[in-house]
Amino acid sequence: MKQVEVRKELARARAGLYRFLGGLYIMEVDEETLANMKQMQFPTDCANEELAEAYRGLEKAIADLNNEDLEDVAADYAKTFLAAGEATGVAAFPYESIYTNKKREIGGRTEQETLALYALHGWEPSKDMFRTMNDHIGLELEFMAVLCEEELLSCQTDNADRAAMSSRDQNEFLRKHLKWAGAFCMDISKYAQTAFYQAVGKVTNVFLEQEREMLAMGGAIWDIA
Template sequence: MDQELLVEWLQGRELVYSFLARIYQEGPVGDLLVALVREQFLEELANNSQNEELAAGCRQMQAKLTARAGDLEAYRQELQEDYNRLFVGPGHLEAPPWESVYRSKEHLLFGEETLAVREFYRSFGLESKKKNREPDDHLGLEMEFMAWLSQAAAAKVQAGEDATEFLQGQQRFLKEHLEQWVPALCSDIQGAARTEFFRGLALFTWGWLQVDAAELEAVLEDFCGGEKS
């Protein structure tokens, strides 16, 4: 892969991870839904992917958004209710969006998994902007971290510098964190969501991580001469 294609690939990944970071952290905010309807971002992703889960999830989300474009605010309210049930509360959460809840024996927040994620961020000179307000291992923050690493890698490549550290960091973070708990989270979302939009988001999320892990491995073998973490 030449440098121009590599930068384009990294920027595309940053866009997807940034979208996932926002939807999981902020929910179905109005301007995001409007942009999804207008720009057909999800349909484009579906058309360009051979991963069945990713394509199906994106088309599921896009179809509902398109069908409800005429009453988008009413649909946003329906989605917000589902988002709150799944991820926010009050009360029991159907799909708690924190790694530690899925991976710790006690299924509690702020476990050793949270600290491990915090240390991973710190190894790249980062600190969560929501430190002490939101556990570092919230899915939205983990997706935001992946977006940041993509952006940092692209900047290195554009400057003619070595981006291996950031690419390997992404590969490690996928293997050590996201791949360890997101499949279970996505399964819970699919089972509990009352809207097609969020059931589609679950498919999209896990499909995307599968695609990205495979592409990242191939790029590391090609661009970085087979060096891996």
């Protein structure tokens, strides 16, 4: 298979995973989402053994879930990401500004920077999407999906310069605006009580680590042949 075809497939798959993970942080799992997840196949035989193991954990967590479990999963979502029911107010708060602001204040300059980047790429969160701060992890992952789709379109139109620019945009956004994701995922491992959100956090963390390594290598992997 030609390198450009490999790149197309990879960009499409990466966009799909970014969008899938982002959606799980935006909203609690409902019956429709659970049914769709049970139809998904994860690449549990991928070359990155740590990521393959994380996929296997998520696959098992999904397989073990039933509709009767969704109330518990929703309660875990509220506790893990919103500190619901926690007198101490500790949680894996899903906002970049919380993790990058010394005062742990939400919003401010960080949120405005993400909003400006979204606008620069002509992207606005769907009106149907839960409205939240623009530096929410779910929106930042969704934006990475948008950037991957820009790369895919560039490959489909044989625009090598635009594809290279898209790769650089992805790398820059990961380095500047998703650098906090590792600490966030560590907090998920501390506060999540369900196997499902433990597995979601693990996949997110390992996948983003792989993304950083791949994108940092730049042209060695991504250039169109």
